[in-house]
Amino acid sequence: MEGSLIKVGIVGCGGVAQVHAAVLNAIGETKLCACADVKPERAAAMAEKYGCRAYTSLEEMLSVEQLDAVHLCTPHYLHTPMAETLAAHGIAVFTEKPPAMNRAQWTRLKALEGKVPIGICFQNRYNQNTVFIKQLIADGTYGRVLGARAFVTWSRGAGYYQDSDWRGRWDTEGGGALINQAVHTLDLLVWLLGRPDRVEAALQNHHLRGIIEVEDTAEIYMDIGCKPVLLYATTAYAQNSPVMIEFELEKATLRLEDKSLEIRTPAGVDRHVFTEPETLGKGYWGNGHLPCISDFYASLRERRAYQNDIGSVENTIEALVSIYEQGKVSLHS
Numbered sequence: 001m002e003g004s005l006i007k008v009g010i011v012g013c014g015g016v017a018q019v020h021a022a023v024l025n026a027i028g029e030t031k032l033c034a035c036a037d038v039k040p041e042r043a044a045a046m047a048e049k050y051g052c053r054a055y056t057s058l059e060e061m062l063s064v065e066q067l068d069a070v071h072l073c074t075p076h077y078l079h080t081p082m083a084e085t086l087a088a089h090g091i092a093v094f095t096e097k098p099p100a101m102n103r104a105q106w107t108r109l110k111a112l113e114g115k116v117p118i119g120i121c122f123q124n125r126y127n128q129n130t131v132f133i134k135q136l137i138a139d140g141t142y143g144r145v146l147g148a149r150a151f152v153t154w155s156r157g158a159g160y161y162q163d164s165d166w167r168g169r170w171d172t173e174g175g176g177a178l179i180n181q182a183v184h185t186l187d188l189l190v191w192l193l194g195r196p197d198r199v200e201a202a203l204q205n206h207h208l209r210g211i212i213e214v215e216d217t218a219e220i221y222m223d224i225g226c227k228p229v230l231l232y233a234t235t236a237y238a239q240n241s242p243v244m245i246e247f248e249l250e251k252a253t254l255r256l257e258d259k260s261l262e263i264r265t266p267a268g269v270d271r272h273v274f275t276e277p278e279t280l281g282k283g284y285w286g287n288g289h290l291p292c293i294s295d296f297y298a299s300l301r302e303r304r305a306y307q308n309d310i311g312s313v314e315n316t317i318e319a320l321v322s323i324y325e326q327g328k329v330s331l332h333s
């Protein structure tokens with residue numbers, strides 16, 4: 001790939017794939033050569049828009065194309081097996097979240113570590129406010145972290161699930177509000193604070209009982225180095241409200257809501273508003289796909305580790321699968 005454009009394919013040409021295609025088109029060092037979807041009209045539409053070739057499966061695409069990297073924008077249950085297929089072909093993988101949806105898949109995915117570059121789309125790690133908070137915590141400017149809490153209160157109605165052939169089911173989505181909508185917030189908490197020593201969770205289905213198998217609400221307690229870290233996530237709210245994440249430090253409270261970060265100390269409130277680049281997808285997905293994907297290709301070019309590699313998501317995915325292993329009990333009781 002040196003000296004020329006990196007040849008990329010996308011598999012799964014639904015909603016989020018449109019953002020990946022736009023980013024690949026914008027960053028200059030990649031060429032979107034091919035795309036595949038089991039719904040031929042979706043692959044055809046993307047192929048026409050970006051001047052690439054359309055296929056109806058990953059396997060068909062790989063049998064014809066010589067690709068350097070493939071983006072996985074398929075439903076959750078397909079990320080790990082498709083990563084295995086790509087690794088067997090020696091092709092780099094950039095996968096949408098979650099990279100694995102249960103412990104068995106996670107074990108299989110970890111076995112691919114080091115075989116080919118694998119990047120994971122936790123794009124909110126690249127948000128300016130996240131980078132700023134990470135630095136404040138690392139510097140110790142406001143002392144040690146004592147605890148954290150986060151709220152993800154979004155809206156997903158019956159139609160969202162009924163219009164999809166994979167959402168709302170354990171075997172294809174692997175969960176609901178947590179694994180799909182709030183997984184970015186779980187990731188930020190764990191990425192910034194470390195591996196939980198203990199996780200307790202209650203999963204509920206308040207408003208979509210009988211419509212989906214999975215939870216519409218998750219209440220999570222994590223003990224991270226003797227600090228309480230609390231996450232409440234639901235898709236049963238009236239709208240997609242901005243995510244709120246708050247870190248309690250010895251000398252300040254850091255409160256992040258949308259693009260605004262408030263630093264509250266006894267001396268007053270210091271407010272920072274971060275102007276992120278224009279979003280390429282839905283506003284509540286955040287603006288991070290561009291820097292997250294750009295950095296993946298920069299890491300390939302520079303032959304260095306990628307920030308969002310498998311090792312970097314280990315604590316998040318361990319917490320995620322542990323939450324489901326024990327939270328499912330409350331959902332079914």
Ligand SMILES: NC(=O)c1ccc[n+]([C@@H]2O[C@H](COP(=O)([O-])OP(=O)(O)OC[C@H]3O[C@@H](n4cnc5c(N)ncnc54)[C@H](O)[C@@H]3O)[C@@H](O)[C@H]2O)c1
Pocket residue numbers: 011012013014015016017036037038039042056057058073074075076078096097098121123164180285286
């Ligand atoms: N990072 C983010 O902020 C973000 C935002 C939205 C979605 N996502 C993730 O992206 C993934 C896709 O979500 P979406 O909203 O685009 O879903 P979607 O249903 O709109 O798109 C999935 C596409 O995959 C195709 N597909 C299914 N099985 C396939 C197969 N075997 N081979 C090829 N194509 C196949 C479907 O036909 C569909 O077009 C999910 O993992 C989701 O969690 C991430």
